[in-house]
Amino acid sequence: MTLLNETHDPQLRSWVASANAAGCDFPIQNLPFAVFRRKGSAESFRGGVAIGDQVLDLAAVAAAGALGGVAASAAQAGAQGKLNALMALGEGAWSALRLALSRALREGSALQPALQGCLVAQTDAEYDVPARIGDYTDFYTSVHHATNIGKQFRPDNPLLPNYKWVPIGYHGRASSIGVSGQAFHRPKGQTMPPGAEVPVVGPCKRLDIELELGIFVGEGNALGESVPIAQAEQHVFGICLLNDWSARDIQGWEYQPLGPFLAKNFATTISPWVVTLEALAPYRTAFTRPEGDPVPLPYLDSQDNRDRGAFDIQLQVGLRTPAMAAAGQGDATICRTSYRHAYWTIAQMLTHHTVNGCNLQPGDLLGSGTLSGPTLDQAGALIELTTGGKNPLQLPGGEQRVFLEDGDAVVIRGWCEKPGAARVGFGECWGTVLPAR
Numbered sequence: 412m413t414l415l416n417e418t419h420d421p422q423l424r425s426w427v428a429s430a431n432a433a434g435c436d437f438p439i440q441n442l443p444f445a446v447f448r449r450k451g452s453a454e455s456f457r458g459g460v461a462i463g464d465q466v467l468d469l470a471a472v473a474a475a476g477a478l479g480g481v482a483a484s485a486a487q488a489g490a491q492g493k494l495n496a497l498m499a500l501g502e503g504a505w506s507a508l509r510l511a512l513s514r515a516l517r518e519g520s521a522l523q524p525a526l527q528g529c530l531v532a533q534t535d536a537e538y539d540v541p542a543r544i545g546d547y548t549d550f551y552t553s554v555h556h557a558t559n560i561g562k563q564f565r566p567d568n569p570l571l572p573n574y575k576w577v578p579i580g581y582h583g584r585a586s587s588i589g590v591s592g593q594a595f596h597r598p599k600g601q602t603m604p605p606g607a608e609v610p611v612v613g614p615c616k617r618l619d620i621e622l623e624l625g626i627f628v629g630e631g632n633a634l635g636e637s638v639p640i641a642q643a644e645q646h647v648f649g650i651c652l653l654n655d656w657s658a659r660d661i662q663g664w665e666y667q668p669l670g671p672f673l674a675k676n677f678a679t680t681i682s683p684w685v686v687t688l689e690a691l692a693p694y695r696t697a698f699t700r701p702e703g704d705p706v707p708l709p710y711l712d713s714q715d716n717r718d719r720g721a722f723d724i725q726l727q728v729g730l731r732t733p734a735m736a737a738a739g740q741g742d743a744t745i746c747r748t749s750y751r752h753a754y755w756t757i758a759q760m761l762t763h764h765t766v767n768g769c770n771l772q773p774g775d776l777l778g779s780g781t782l783s784g785p786t787l788d789q790a791g792a793l794i795e796l797t798t799g800g801k802n803p804l805q806l807p808g809g810e811q812r813v814f815l816e817d818g819d820a821v822v823i824r825g826w827c828e829k830p831g832a833a834r835v836g837f838g839e840c841w842g843t844v845l846p847a848r
């Protein structure tokens with residue numbers, strides 16, 4: 412597990428002045444990765460690193476020859492149109508690049524003249540999905556979400572007995588994953604109306620959100636070789652925000668016996684910025700289970716995972732209706748929670764995924780599952796926040812929402828902060844619902 416080093420010093424300041432502003436998501440202690448190009452241009456996408464309100468162009472950095480050794484090789488790999496090559500290099504290369512960039516971007520760095528011309532304002536940039544995602548697995552790591560949903564779908568048996576033993580997941584659809592700003596049409600599918608004997612096909616009427624984190628796999632493992640929990644985090648490149656849009660009425664009809672299908676495969680939105688586990692080191696926390704719950708099986712357990720396998724990442728969901736947008740209003744917060752409430756850690760997810768010899772590859776994406784906290788105001792889905800539609804959300808201007816309506820936009824934000832450490836942010840993850848085709 413990544414421990415604290417010189418890059419985490421909260422006193423560090425950058426010659427990029429905006430990185431030193433209070434409340435900045437991207438100070439010099441963060442340095443997350445994305446792929447970008449200038450907005451509206453025909454330029455090739457390439458890797459970039461966020462610093463303040465700027466993007467440091469890795470292709471320009473590589474061309475300038477500003478870095479040396481492993482860091483230079485890593486920058487060259489990150490200069491491509493997707494980050495898979497950088498991800499494949501492994502933890503040592505990612506850390507070397509991050510350290511070199513931290514030193515180069517600090518106040519007083521001799522590399523300031525060489526790198527000044529490698530900056531692009533974030534307001535002038537557009538982004539793409541940061542990696543070629545070969546496979547996408549969505550987990551179910553919030554026991555609070557699993558219980559709340561179970562009460563609605565299976566009131567007599569809300570939490571299935573395997574939940575506290577197995578990190579539950581299903582294979583998602585990689586082709587419909589889009590980057591923040593994604594707009595998608597309301598999905599259609601088959602549902603069974605209450606009291607009906609024959610299902611119907613039509614637009615989803617119970618369109619929902621799911622507040623999640625996305626975990627990008629870095630270095631992969633060979634087919635047939637499992638990854639022990641002590642090495643699991645060495646295979647994780649970083650974390651982004653993720654909204655796994657869900658059609659609850661379609662889900663209710665189709666999910667048994669094999670689980671989610673059309674209810675989940677039409678759109679998933681992720682934030683452009685991938686924050687490394689190294690940047691999150693100051694925000695590690697103990698992984699604990701409620702008293703009386705089973706201890707994870709030995710392959711899912713280690714002292715390091717218990718001591719600091721969880722992360723205290725603050726998460727917030729905002730909703731903006733068309734009426735709010737027309738009035739020039741921002742989004743209204745409908746949920747706030749923390750990743751520390753998750754029932755399974757990142758290391759446990761990756762270890763379990765490979766225990767049968769499944770081969771993960773650079774750029775594969777793991778979804779955390781909906782990250783609901785212990786109280787309903789911390790629920791990460793409308794189906795929970797409204798108790799299945801029984802208690803509508805009250806929004807500014809007198810509007811209400813039970814599920815999403817056409818034109819609604821949802822934003823997820825994430826950040827870490829505490830005394831004695833620099834704030835680390837994830838940016839924003841926006842998505843908008845369009846009418847059904």
